[in-house]
Amino acid sequence: xxxxxxxxxxPNSGASASILAPPRVRIRGLTKRYxxxxxxxxxxxxxxxxxxxxxxxxxxxxxxxxxxxxxxxVEPDSGVIELDGVPVRIATPAQAIARGIGMVHQRFExxxxxxxxENLALxxxxxxxxxxxxxxxxxxxxxxxxxxxxxxDWDRLVAHLTVGAxxxxxxxxLLYRDADILIFDEPTSVLTPQEADDLFGVLRRMAGQGKTIxxxxxxxxxxxAIAEQVTVMRRGRVVASLPTKGSDPQRLATLIVGEQFASxxxxxxxxxxxxxxxVDRLSICDDLGNLTLxxxxxxxxxxxxxxxxxxxGSGQRELVEALVGLRRPxxxxxxxxxxxVVTASVWERRKRGVAYISEDRDAEGACLPASxxxxxxxxxxxxxxxxxxxxxxxxxxxxxxxxxLSRFDVRGGGxxxxxxxxxxxxxxxxxxxxxxxxTPTLLIAAHPTRGVDVxxxxxxxxxxxxxxxxxxxxxxISEELGELIxxxxxxxxxxxxxxxxxxxxxxxxxxxxxxxxxxxx
Amino acid sequence: xxxxTAETGIPVAGQETIAPSRGLQLxxxxxxxxxxxxxxxxxxxxxxxxxxxxxxxxxxLLQQSLGGPTEIAxxxxxxxxxLLTGLATAIAFRSGMFxxxxxxxxxxxxxxAAWAGFTLTRLxxxxxxxxxxxxxxxAGAVWALIPGILRAQWRVDEVVTTLMLNYxxxxxxxWLVNYFFLAPDIAxxxxxLIASDARLAPLLPRxxxxxxxxxxxxxxxxxxxxxxxxxxxxxxxxxxxNPRFARAVGxxxxxxxxxxxxxxxxxxxxxxxxQILGVNYRFIDHFxxxxxxxxxxxxLLGRGHPAGILLSALFFGALSxxxxxxxxxxxxxxxxxxxxxxxxxxxxxxxLSRLPACLTRCSGCWRPPRRPRPxxxxxxxxxxxxxxxxxxxxxxxx
Ligand SMILES: Nc1ncnc2c1ncn2[C@@H]1O[C@H](COP(=O)(O)OP(=O)(O)OP(=O)(O)O)[C@@H](O)[C@H]1O
Ligand SMILES: [Mg+2]
Numbered sequence: 001x002x003x004x005x006x007x008x009x010x011p012n013s014g015a016s017a018s019i020l021a022p023p024r025v026r027i028r029g030l031t032k033r034y035x036x037x038x039x040x041x042x043x044x045x046x047x048x049x050x051x052x053x054x055x056x057x058x059x060x061x062x063x064x065x066x067x068x069x070x071x072x073x074v075e076p077d078s079g080v081i082e083l084d085g086v087p088v089r090i091a092t093p094a095q096a097i098a099r100g101i102g103m104v105h106q107r108f109e110x111x112x113x114x115x116x117x118e119n120l121a122l123x124x125x126x127x128x129x130x131x132x133x134x135x136x137x138x139x140x141x142x143x144x145x146x147x148x149x150x151x152x153d154w155d156r157l158v159a160h161l162t163v164g165a166x167x168x169x170x171x172x173x174l175l176y177r178d179a180d181i182l183i184f185d186e187p188t189s190v191l192t193p194q195e196a197d198d199l200f201g202v203l204r205r206m207a208g209q210g211k212t213i214x215x216x217x218x219x220x221x222x223x224x225a226i227a228e229q230v231t232v233m234r235r236g237r238v239v240a241s242l243p244t245k246g247s248d249p250q251r252l253a254t255l256i257v258g259e260q261f262a263s264x265x266x267x268x269x270x271x272x273x274x275x276x277x278x279v280d281r282l283s284i285c286d287d288l289g290n291l292t293l294x295x296x297x298x299x300x301x302x303x304x305x306x307x308x309x310x311x312x313g314s315g316q317r318e319l320v321e322a323l324v325g326l327r328r329p330x331x332x333x334x335x336x337x338x339x340x341v342v343t344a345s346v347w348e349r350r351k352r353g354v355a356y357i358s359e360d361r362d363a364e365g366a367c368l369p370a371s372x373x374x375x376x377x378x379x380x381x382x383x384x385x386x387x388x389x390x391x392x393x394x395x396x397x398x399x400x401x402x403x404x405l406s407r408f409d410v411r412g413g414g415x416x417x418x419x420x421x422x423x424x425x426x427x428x429x430x431x432x433x434x435x436x437x438x439t440p441t442l443l444i445a446a447h448p449t450r451g452v453d454v455x456x457x458x459x460x461x462x463x464x465x466x467x468x469x470x471x472x473x474x475x476x477i478s479e480e481l482g483e484l485i486x487x488x489x490x491x492x493x494x495x496x497x498x499x500x501x502x503x504x505x506x507x508x509x510x511x512x513x514x515x516x517x518x519x520x521x
Numbered sequence: 522x523x524x525x526t527a528e529t530g531i532p533v534a535g536q537e538t539i540a541p542s543r544g545l546q547l548x549x550x551x552x553x554x555x556x557x558x559x560x561x562x563x564x565x566x567x568x569x570x571x572x573x574x575x576x577x578x579x580x581x582l583l584q585q586s587l588g589g590p591t592e593i594a595x596x597x598x599x600x601x602x603x604l605l606t607g608l609a610t611a612i613a614f615r616s617g618m619f620x621x622x623x624x625x626x627x628x629x630x631x632x633x634a635a636w637a638g639f640t641l642t643r644l645x646x647x648x649x650x651x652x653x654x655x656x657x658x659x660a661g662a663v664w665a666l667i668p669g670i671l672r673a674q675w676r677v678d679e680v681v682t683t684l685m686l687n688y689x690x691x692x693x694x695x696w697l698v699n700y701f702f703l704a705p706d707i708a709x710x711x712x713x714l715i716a717s718d719a720r721l722a723p724l725l726p727r728x729x730x731x732x733x734x735x736x737x738x739x740x741x742x743x744x745x746x747x748x749x750x751x752x753x754x755x756x757x758x759x760x761x762x763n764p765r766f767a768r769a770v771g772x773x774x775x776x777x778x779x780x781x782x783x784x785x786x787x788x789x790x791x792x793x794x795x796q797i798l799g800v801n802y803r804f805i806d807h808f809x810x811x812x813x814x815x816x817x818x819x820x821l822l823g824r825g826h827p828a829g830i831l832l833s834a835l836f837f838g839a840l841s842x843x844x845x846x847x848x849x850x851x852x853x854x855x856x857x858x859x860x861x862x863x864x865x866x867x868x869x870x871x872x873l874s875r876l877p878a879c880l881t882r883c884s885g886c887w888r889p890p891r892r893p894r895p896x897x898x899x900x901x902x903x904x905x906x907x908x909x910x911x912x913x914x915x916x917x918x919x
């Protein structure tokens with residue numbers, strides 16, 4: 001079923017590659033099975049030297065698995081990997097790194113207890129005698145940060161870095177190790193549009209220097225923005241591999257989904273009801289004691305989606321944590337349907353209808369080693385059909401979990417599978433399903449569509465719209481300005497810990513938001 | 522394997538489990554047995570190197586620990602305290618808390634039971650036993666509450682506090698027995714004997730096998746129930762697997778910590794109390810040969826699984842019973858038995874599942890939880906070895 005639009009000698013920016021040279025990476029007949037699931041089913045892939053190659057496909061299509069096989073993290077059941085025409089066996093990441101292959105994972109692989117600098121140098125420590133040569137590492141780190149066009153607080157523990165900063169650190173680690181083939185698994189899903197643009201600049205520069213870049217994404221406009229060639233995967237197979245020139249996002253979306261695919265329709269707004277959430281002069285400190293949110297006041301009404309726009313680290317995270325009950329504010333009040341909840345526990349708030357989609361799916365939103373059923377049950381502990389008198393009803397829990405898995409189209413495992421086995425997008429659906437099925441009165445959703453495929457995004461947007469129509473109040477945090485503008489009835493802009501603007505849906509444009517977010521307007 | 526139909530994403534009905542495949546379930550007992558087998562091989566090498574007949578020694582060990590009803594009974598007696606301390610430790614480990622202070626709970630529990638036994642002599646035996654057991658559990662629980670509160674309230678590292686409180690408990694009970702409750706007629710540091718009808722009656726003649734072992738089995742079942750069926754056990758498990766997640770879904774971590782330390786201390790206290798009522802009949806200064814620390818080994822070796830804990834407790838019981846007896850019949854030093862124990866411990870901590878890649882997919886089996894800090898070493902093991910070294914230096918562990 002391979003649509004053979006694979007052009008010989010794909011457009012190539014690297015001057016060194018000739019048509020006759022073997023491709024930098026060639027994968028032939030790669031198959032990987034997980035129990036009953038064929039994650040990769042005879043995948044063939046060719047990637048020339050010195051270009052940017054995008055891989056797209058639905059959640060669970062097998063993109064991550066394929067790249068993990070190339071990086072030595074997954075042992076394929078069969079298939080051959082060739083580098084420059086030479087068959088190689090890559091059994092461990094160390095072997096992959098030795099061959100110049102580096103990967104930034106969908107799930108961060110950083111040591112939280114070490115500083116950013118230590119993480120950067122980990123595995124290849126510059127040293128003088130037996131001592132860690134910190135200065136050499138710092139020099140190197142500065143160089144790399146400059147190359148990437150970003151900054152980094154090198155002495156901060158990774159545990160205290162924002163998600164975006166961790167992602168940047170992961171990328172810097174590749175550069176540190178002089179990788180020549182760079183694999184990025186959804187690198188932009190956590191970056192702001194501005195950061196993503198910066199990243200693209202770096203990627204282009206590196207491609208120009210002859211590095212080979214493989215780039216997994218769900219955002220089709222990124223494909224057309226930077227990749228020369230795109231491979232589409234579906235259910236473990238490559239269904240198409242084509243140059244981006246002469247194609248368009250709509251056509252690509254059709255290839256990904258395998259059918260014509262309707263663009264989402266914007267749900268009609270309903271007049272907002274009573275205030276559900278009222279925040280008054282809320283000030284919050286972060287872990288280090290810095291005042292990151294100052295005197296924030298706003299309210300969200302029933303049936304209203306309020307978007308929160310801001311550069312990462314402007315205080316959104318602390319605000320969200322305070323609303324959910326994970327962080328005690330310094331001053332100010334939070335009222336939920338007229339009742340103060342500032343001192344209420346997470347559980348008390350959840351019982352009053354607060355739902356929470358965490359920005360950090362793997363560390364906070366889900367429990368990876370636990371089963372899907374256990375993940376779903378986590379907020380259903382007060383559901384008498386699932387647990388009564390302190391006793392779990394395991395059969396009912398499994399049944400309940402199964403109903404959510406099918407309702408939210410979570411593929412790749414049953415109630416007893418570990419959450420770790422799910423692909424990123426499927427895990428996101430699970431978290432969303434868990435939170436949405438309780439018909440929340442207040443939904444706090446940070447990046448609800450992060451890592452979800454085209455069709456899934458439409459689905460999730462529909463769910464959010466339905467929930468709003470049902471009278472839920474929603475606080476939406478997203479780095480996707482398009483998504484924010486499309487979904488929100490009202491937009492708050494947060495800048496350096498202050499809420500600096502409150503715009504109606506009609507007033508917001510990406511440009512205007514961009515200016516407000518950076519404090520330029 | 523529950524298949525998910527590709528079109529609908531709806532799992533096919535009637536097929537429940539996905540995670541550990543059938544092959545894995547067969548491999549798991551093997552995986553659990555691994556450390557024991559390796560330990561026996563290493564032990565054989567040590568024996569051979571010291572010029573002894575390895576096979577003969579093992580045969581003697583086997584005979585002395587499992588060779589007949591009395592031998593088996595004595596093995597069960599030796600297994601009882603370490604089964605309980607193993608469960609006490611495992612409850613904490615599975616919940617993500619490194620309580621290495623079960624030894625302390627055991628001491629205060631033992632002292633409380635002995636005190637009831639030699640003070641309440643006027644009451645009928647069964648009532649004294651009941652009071653003694655309850656007091657032992659309470660004393661153990663209260664003792665464990667100290668590090669629990671410190672951790673829950675001020676995030677004080679429990680490895681340090683629990684480890685140190687062991688010494689406090691041992692020296693505190695030593696002080697109590699030497700200064701206030703010394704038996705009048707004996708020169709050694711012992712309390713008076715407990716009332717004779719407060720002793721647990723042997724189930725078998727010529728052995729000290731008592732109802733204590735059955736109680737330990739009941740606790741094992743309760744442990745299994747707690748983590749498999751009870752809502753509170755679910756909360757503890759999630760806390761252990763991912764505390765951030767647990768907090769975000771509304772599990773009260775502070776309460777989890779307190780519950781864990783109470784339960785852990787309670788069982789540790791029982792272990793001490795039952796040892797007094799069933800074996801020693803009085804409190805003896807420094808009486809424990811490190812039951813609490815062996816409990817750490819038992820918990821790790823059993824991978825937190827109830828059956829695994831029972832098996833490793835029986836193994837350690839057999840080793841210590843057989844080892845004690847073997848000295849009477851041969852010139853094999855007890856140190857050799859200690860070497861065996863140590864080797865088992867080392868291989869228990871190595872994740873044998875890491876060796877064949879296919880086993881790492883095994884999600885159902887529990888591994889010793891990882892502590893957030895420090896990343897490169899395994900603290901229970903460090904704590905255990907520190908405790909071992911410290912105890913051999915200070916000499917209270919003989
Ligand atoms: N360790 C594992 N154990 C069991 N199944 C797995 C494991 N890893 C992946 N799978 C399954 O293999 C399939 C492919 O997963 P993969 O992570 O490669 O998808 P993906 O294309 O990267 O999806 P996404 O866009 O959601 O990240 C999924 O059905 C997933 O459930
Ligand atoms: Mg993926």
